[in-house]
Structure formats: C-alpha cells, structure tokens
Amino acid sequence: MEETLTAAQRVALARQAQRPGICAFIDGLFTGFFEMKGDRLAGEDGAILGGVALYHGQPVTVIGTRKGRTVEENLHCRFGMPGPEGYRKALRLMKQAEKFGRPVITFIDTPGAYPGIAAEERGQGEAIACCLMEMSTLTVPVVSVVTGEGNSGGALALGVANRVLMLENAVYAILSPEGFASILWKDASRHEEACELMKLTAPDLMQLGVIDAIIQEPEGGAQRDAAAQIAMIDRALSAELHALRGMSGRELAAQRMEKFRRMGAPRPEADA
Amino acid sequence: MTHVFEKRRNRLRAMKELSESYLPPEQVITCPSCGQEVAREEVERALSVCPACGHHFPISGPARLRLVMDGAKYRELYRHVQAGNPLDFPGYDDKLRAAQEKTGLDEAVIVATGEIGGRRCVACVLDSRFMMGSMSAAVGEKLTLGIEYTVRRALPLIIFSASGGARMQEGILSLMQMAKTSAALAKLSQKGLLYISVLTDPTMGGVTASFASLGDVILAEPGALIGFAGPRVIEQTIGQSLPEGFQRAEFLMEHGFIDAIVPRSGLRDALAKLLMLHEGGTAWRKH
Numbered sequence: 441m442e443e444t445l446t447a448a449q450r451v452a453l454a455r456q457a458q459r460p461g462i463c464a465f466i467d468g469l470f471t472g473f474f475e476m477k478g479d480r481l482a483g484e485d486g487a488i489l490g491g492v493a494l495y496h497g498q499p500v501t502v503i504g505t506r507k508g509r510t511v512e513e514n515l516h517c518r519f520g521m522p523g524p525e526g527y528r529k530a531l532r533l534m535k536q537a538e539k540f541g542r543p544v545i546t547f548i549d550t551p552g553a554y555p556g557i558a559a560e561e562r563g564q565g566e567a568i569a570c571c572l573m574e575m576s577t578l579t580v581p582v583v584s585v586v587t588g589e590g591n592s593g594g595a596l597a598l599g600v601a602n603r604v605l606m607l608e609n610a611v612y613a614i615l616s617p618e619g620f621a622s623i624l625w626k627d628a629s630r631h632e633e634a635c636e637l638m639k640l641t642a643p644d645l646m647q648l649g650v651i652d653a654i655i656q657e658p659e660g661g662a663q664r665d666a667a668a669q670i671a672m673i674d675r676a677l678s679a680e681l682h683a684l685r686g687m688s689g690r691e692l693a694a695q696r697m698e699k700f701r702r703m704g705a706p707r708p709e710a711d712a
Numbered sequence: 713m714t715h716v717f718e719k720r721r722n723r724l725r726a727m728k729e730l731s732e733s734y735l736p737p738e739q740v741i742t743c744p745s746c747g748q749e750v751a752r753e754e755v756e757r758a759l760s761v762c763p764a765c766g767h768h769f770p771i772s773g774p775a776r777l778r779l780v781m782d783g784a785k786y787r788e789l790y791r792h793v794q795a796g797n798p799l800d801f802p803g804y805d806d807k808l809r810a811a812q813e814k815t816g817l818d819e820a821v822i823v824a825t826g827e828i829g830g831r832r833c834v835a836c837v838l839d840s841r842f843m844m845g846s847m848s849a850a851v852g853e854k855l856t857l858g859i860e861y862t863v864r865r866a867l868p869l870i871i872f873s874a875s876g877g878a879r880m881q882e883g884i885l886s887l888m889q890m891a892k893t894s895a896a897l898a899k900l901s902q903k904g905l906l907y908i909s910v911l912t913d914p915t916m917g918g919v920t921a922s923f924a925s926l927g928d929v930i931l932a933e934p935g936a937l938i939g940f941a942g943p944r945v946i947e948q949t950i951g952q953s954l955p956e957g958f959q960r961a962e963f964l965m966e967h968g969f970i971d972a973i974v975p976r977s978g979l980r981d982a983l984a985k986l987l988m989l990h991e992g993g994t995a996w997r998k999h
C-alpha cells in the first residue's frame with residue numbers, strides 16, 4: 441500500500457499527531473536515559489531533548505527535536521521548533537559525546553527552526569551554522585534518523601551524520617510545502633502541488649543521495665504500531681553503529697565531510 | 713606617473729560598473745531610505761551610497777570585486793561550474809537563462825583571487841541580481857571549490873554575502889549546500905587560515921545559517937538586512953509587527969553577532985588592515 445502513497449499523503453502521515461516521537465524512541469530504544477538541559481549560555485529549550493543513555497549496553501548521546509504529546513507540551517516545545525538555545529544545547533552535548541568517545545544518535549522531526557524575535561536576537565542563524573560546522577568534524581560515529589518531518593536548516597542542524605536514515609513515510613525538505621508554495625507562487629494553498637515537485641519523500645531522497653537508508657514502517661504508518669516501529673528502528677540503528685565501529689575518529693570525520701562534499705556536485709558519470 | 717593615471721582610470725571604471733545594474737536609470741533618484749531626490753551621478757561617485765543619508769544601494773558582484781581589489785584587478789576562478797536542474801523543476805531552466813542574460817554571470821556567486829593592500833587572497837561574492845543570490849548546488853559547489861583552493865594555497869578568504877537564502881527550485885540539494893560549505897570552512901579553520909565574512913543587504917535564510925555566520929571576523933554594511941527567518945514569516949508566526957531596525961546590521965551588532973559595521977567607502981582599507989593584522993601569527997599555532 442505504501443508504494444502508492446502520494447508525496448502529499450506522506451507529508452500528512454509524517455505530521456500525524458499519534459506518530460511516535462523522541463520520547464517514545466528514548467523509552468523504547470535506550471535504558472538509563474539521563475536528560476541534560478540547557479545551553480550553558482542563556483537558556484533551556486524544550487524543543488530539543490538530549491542526554492546520555494545506554495544503547496544495547498553502550499553509552500551514547502541521544503538528541504532529538506521534541507514536538508510534545510499534549511497541548512501543554514506542544515506549547516512548551518513550540519511544536520518542535522527549536523530556538524538558538526536548543527541548537528547550542530545540542531552542540532554542547534555533541535562535543536561532550538566527543539570528549540567521552542560516545543556515538544551520537546539524533547532523531548529529527550521538526551517543522552523548522554522557530555521564526556521569532558528572540559530567536560533572531562540570539563542568533564538563530566549563527567547557532568545553526570555552528571552546529572553544521574562542528575558536527576561535520578566530530579570524531580565519534582554520528583547516526584541521524586528522520587522520523588517525521590525534517591524541514592529547513594533547523595532539521596539539517598542535527599543531520600550532519602555519517603549515516604542518515606529515514607522512516608518510510610517521513611519527509612525531509614528545504615522547508616514546509618506550504619512555505620515553499622507561498623515563496624514560489626505566493627499561494628500557500630498550492631502546497632499539494634509543491635509536495636510532488638519538492639522530492640521530499642524517502643525514496644526520492646535515496647535516489648538523490650541525500651539519505652543512506654530507508655527504515656520500513658508498519659502497515660498503515662508508524663502511528664499504527666509504535667512498538668513494531670521501534671523494533672524496526674532498533675535493527676537499522678544497531679546495524680549502522682556496528683558498521684561504523686571499525687573506523688577511527690579521523691576516518692569518521694573524513695567520511696562525513698566527504699559525504700556532504702559530494703552533495704549536489706556535478707557528477708561526471710551523468711545522472712542515473 | 714602612468715601608475716597614478718592607471719589607478720585613477722581603474723577607479724573611474726570601477727565606479728561606472730558599480731552603478732551598472734542596481735541604480736534606477738533616471739538622472740535623479742529617490743532614495744528609498746530618506747526619500748530625498750539625489751543626482752544619480754552623485755550616488756555613483758559615492759560608490760552607490762546616498763550622499764544625503766548614507767543608504768547603501770546594492771552593488772553587483774563584479775563591482776564589489778573592483779571596489780576592494782588592488783587596481784580593481786582580479787582573476788576569476790571556477791567560472792565553468794553552472795547550475796543544472798537536479799529536480800527537473802518546471803520553468804527553472806528558463807529562469808536560469810534569464811538570470812544569466814540579465815547579469816552576464818553563469819551563477820549567483822563569483823570566486824576570484826587578487827590582492828588587497830598588496831596581500832593575495834581569495835574572495836567569493838554573491839550577486840543578488842542573480843535569482844536573489846540564492847544558494848543553488850552550483851553556488852555551494854563554487855564556494856566549496858573556492859574554500860578548498862584557499863586551503864591548498866594557505867591564503868586568507870573573504871566571502872561577501874548577498875542572498876535571499878535557498879534556491880527553492882533545487883529543494884533539498886540547496887539545503888545540503890549549507891552543510892557542504894560549513895564542513896569546508898571547518899577544514900579551513902583547522903588549518904589556521906583567516907576567513908572574513910562580509911554581510912551585505914540582504915543576507916538571509918540558509919546563507920546566514922551557514923558560511924555567512926562562520927567568519928573569524930564578521931563585518932557588515934550599514935543598514936543591511938541580516939537574519940535567518942524572513943521578517944514576513946516572523947510577523948505571521950507571532951502575529952505582531954516587528955520593531956524598527958529589526959534584523960538590520962546595527963541590530964545584529966548590538967546583539968553581539970558582528971565585529972564591525974563598515975561603510976562601503978572604508979571597506980577596502982578595513983579588509984587590507986585585517987589581512988595585515990593576521991599575517992605572521994604562525995609561531996604559536998597548534999597545527
């Protein structure tokens with residue numbers, strides 16, 4: 441059935457409120473999670489959740505965007521739209537992971553970075569830019585999973601990984617289809633048309649070389665069976681981490697940089 | 713004697729190029745900032761700056777390079793890298809061709825090498841006449857090639873930003889250029905090389921959230937609009953209008969994100985001074 445879904449239908453699925461989020465993944469995949477708050481500069485941002493946990497007995501740093509499960513939580517997390525404090529916290533935790541030699545696992549599900557006055561005052565752009573630059577140099581394994589919608593630099597800021605995985609019905613794009621339509625055609629109502637043109641589905645992104653693997657979803661979508669979904673993520677994650685185990689820190693950084701270096705570069709062998 | 717003459721001629725030619733495509737064609741221009749009517753010629757002579765209020769009109773990429781480079785001379789690199797249509801986006805090929813015809817450029821960025829104050833450097837300039845200076849895969853590729861060239865030759869790098877942000881028609885591949893350019897700058901930084909980022913009007917979106925914010929030194933032109941989210945998007949999200957001066961260069965400096973605001977007339981000297989000050993600091997370098 442999934443084969444026949446349109447891009448717009450996948451966008452709707454990716455935004456499903458019942459779809460499992462960062463909290464479900466932490467509960468289902470890790471043990472002993474210890475949350476670490478704050479950017480040590482200005483504040484704490486609920487839209488990003490991070491800390492240390494055990495993954496199959498191995499300490500890892502887990503970071504993800506959080507949308508919240510109740511209206512109260514939604515508001516507290518600004519529906520998963522981080523501000524600069526969130527990105528600076530994420531970067532702090534990544535550097536901490538590097539210090540202690542732990543792999544970094546990130547979960548991405550965000551409408552984008554928060555567009556607000558305070559966010560701009562505190563350097564939203566600078567915070568994201570630093571994540572991109574520093575993340576590219578990390579000498580520990582980094583695996584990212586796009587689990588819902590991954591929009592804009594606000595998603596990419598957690599996605600400069602050795603391996604980028606994506607759930608079957610997740611979407612990953614330059615911005616929301618509504619924003620895309622409103623910028624390009626001054627008409628947000630043409631968002632379904634935008635979905636088809638944007639190449640934002642997992643199969644499209646696989647073909648473009650933007651992601652490395654697709655994780656299957658249970659019949660009907662992740663929200664139908666969170667436990668089954670978590671088991672599927674677990675299989676993919678442990679395989680990826682296992683594959684990265686043999687690489688030195690220097691090789692990990694080099695592989696990551698080289699991967700992103702190739703993106704959008706003119707390919708002499710012509711597009712397949 | 714001939715040297716002085718040549719310098720003056722180059723300067724005059726530079727001034728002509730400065731105004732080529734940005735200023736309205738009329739002999740008298742109404743300044744968008746102060747509303748005063750000013751003679752076009754006078755604005756041109758002031759490097760496309762309003763003589764009444766100091767409003768900085770945008771200038772083209774070639775004009776920017778002529779303005780800062782010694783003798784207005786530079787050599788262009790990687791000109792051959794051109795945008796494709798990676799998503800087969802309808803109408804994009806025509807848009808690209810129109811932009812190329814309008815500007816005489818192949819893409820929205822020029823990569824060049826030349827000397828400023830007698831010191832060789834690599835300069836990349838985004839040109840907002842070309843599809844709002846937006847970041848295509850080709851723009852990201854040219855910037856990255858420019859950064860890599862800088863690293864190989866151990867030169868200082870200057871990037872002049874002027875961009876509305878992402879190139880919508882290239883979708884996710886435009887987004888990925890943020891990671892690509894930032895990773896390239898990480899390598900430059902690891903080599904202990906200098907990167908000066910100059911923010912001009914406008915510097916927005918993915919450009920702000922990548923290379924433009926990663927300079928060792930960040931300069932801006934007066935009044936330049938600089939930010940991540942567009943003002944309209946913010947207004948729609950928060951449901952209120954934005955304060956006066958929001959996201960302008962002065963606002964960013966006040967909040968700690970810019971080292972200095974440099975008027976166009978002082979830009980070349982400021983860059984020359986920074987290049988001079990960063991020379992010879994190798995003795996205590998880590999790498």
Ligand SMILES: [Zn+2]
Binds near residue numbers: 762763
């Ligand atoms: Zn004026």
